[in-house]
Amino acid sequence: MNAALLQRLRQALVQREGSALRRRLVARAADDHRVNLADNDYLGLARDPAVVAAATAALQAWGASSSASPLVTGYTELHQKLERTLAAWQGYAHGLVLNTGYSANAAVLGGLPRKGDLILADRLVHASMLDGILKSGARLRRFAHNDLDALELMLHEEPALDGVIFVVTESVYSMDGDSPDLRRLASLRQRFGFCWVLDEAHATGWYGATGSGLQEGQGVPAAADIVVGTLGKGLGSHGAYVLAHAPEVRDTLINFAGEFIYSTYLAPASAAAALAAIDRVRELASERPALHALSVEWRDGLCAAGFAVPSGDSPIIPLILGDSDVTLRYAEALRGAGFLVSAIRPPTVPVRTGRIRISLRRGLPAGSLASFLSVLKGVSA
Numbered sequence: 402m403n404a405a406l407l408q409r410l411r412q413a414l415v416q417r418e419g420s421a422l423r424r425r426l427v428a429r430a431a432d433d434h435r436v437n438l439a440d441n442d443y444l445g446l447a448r449d450p451a452v453v454a455a456a457t458a459a460l461q462a463w464g465a466s467s468s469a470s471p472l473v474t475g476y477t478e479l480h481q482k483l484e485r486t487l488a489a490w491q492g493y494a495h496g497l498v499l500n501t502g503y504s505a506n507a508a509v510l511g512g513l514p515r516k517g518d519l520i521l522a523d524r525l526v527h528a529s530m531l532d533g534i535l536k537s538g539a540r541l542r543r544f545a546h547n548d549l550d551a552l553e554l555m556l557h558e559e560p561a562l563d564g565v566i567f568v569v570t571e572s573v574y575s576m577d578g579d580s581p582d583l584r585r586l587a588s589l590r591q592r593f594g595f596c597w598v599l600d601e602a603h604a605t606g607w608y609g610a611t612g613s614g615l616q617e618g619q620g621v622p623a624a625a626d627i628v629v630g631t632l633g634k635g636l637g638s639h640g641a642y643v644l645a646h647a648p649e650v651r652d653t654l655i656n657f658a659g660e661f662i663y664s665t666y667l668a669p670a671s672a673a674a675a676l677a678a679i680d681r682v683r684e685l686a687s688e689r690p691a692l693h694a695l696s697v698e699w700r701d702g703l704c705a706a707g708f709a710v711p712s713g714d715s716p717i718i719p720l721i722l723g724d725s726d727v728t729l730r731y732a733e734a735l736r737g738a739g740f741l742v743s744a745i746r747p748p749t750v751p752v753r754t755g756r757i758r759i760s761l762r763r764g765l766p767a768g769s770l771a772s773f774l775s776v777l778k779g780v781s782a
């Protein structure tokens with residue numbers, strides 16, 4: 402390989418090593434029975450018997466792959482049923498399944514805004530949204546995290562813009578587990594007429610009477626113009642979707658989004674698993690209050706043990722430890738004591754905010770919190 406290129410690659414990796422930021426893959430074994438506080442299977446549906454049975458039946462019927470991109474032959478009756486089910490569930494007229502949440506965000510934000518438009522985005526929106534935004538050529542302004550006063554001020558400052566204004570937020574932030582006031586966002590949208598793109602990735606299954614997400618949970622169903630969601634978190638499958646009121650959004654993605662057009666489509670088995678998971682999410686309505694209470698219990702327990710974690714009831718609790726080497730030390734101790742956790746470090750999160758991202762789930766073994774806290778105490782002692 403070209404020597405100059407190799408040297409450049411090595412240099413960047415050595416730099417990461419020096420600041421305890423080098424990432425390494427660790428292969429998980431099927432029989433790893435540690436308590437999983439790292440993945441996003443918040444409702445435990447990836448191993449739910451009904452979900453696994455639906456995926457197995459689809460594997461038998463369709464085989465292991467869709468075997469083509471969607472506009473060729475990859476789009477099946479299962480994908481169609483899934484997009485219609487997702488749209489009806491969340492109150493939208495149109496839905497489209499994409500291969501990943503990353504590509505869904507990149508396709509929406511890279512493809513709908515263009516030069517001359519303005520995008521107002523929360524400072525902590527996911528990397529996939531940012532990548533799309535940067536590709537779009539639109540002007541970007543970022544407002545302080547969850548600060549809707551700051552957003553409103555920006556909207557007042559841009560009264561005579563010629564292009565379209567997009568506002569981009571998540572409903573549950575992936576590394577902080579907190580949420581904006583969606584009711585206020587909905588009312589700002591009414592007043593200012595911007596196009597609101599909302600990522601519900603971490604809220605699906607956890608919030609709302611039917612589990613459709615935080616728009617339902619906060620009483621503003623289908624208020625956003627465009628919703629991006631993923632099948633790979635609360636729905637225990639793999640893949641993602643975009644929902645919209647306007648058919649033009651779906652048609653534009655089908656016609657112009659490279660992420661959709663030029664890639665082998667999601668396996669039918671993943672679509673079948675997601676369909677079964679949606680049924681399970683609806684059935685689990687009576688368990689949702691207990692899940693929220695679990696989140697409050699963990700937050701209270703961590704605070705009582707001297708760790709400043711934010712209040713809330715989402716499945717994600719950021720245990721911010723600061724420097725990367727400290728974060729790694731805590732993660733090592735927790736893993737050794739039987740907890741699967743991951744150390745989240747910059748650049749995924751801002752410098753000196755390294756953290757264990759605690760990801761709660763339905764069916765955690767009794768006593769998990771007490772033993773988790775006793776491991777933390779051992780590290781800090």
Ligand SMILES: Cc1ncc(COP(=O)(O)O)c(C=O)c1O
Binds near residue numbers: 501503
């Ligand atoms: C807020 C948010 N949006 C989108 C994604 C991407 O979803 P997927 O894992 O389906 O690519 C993630 C995943 O980490 C996320 O946290």
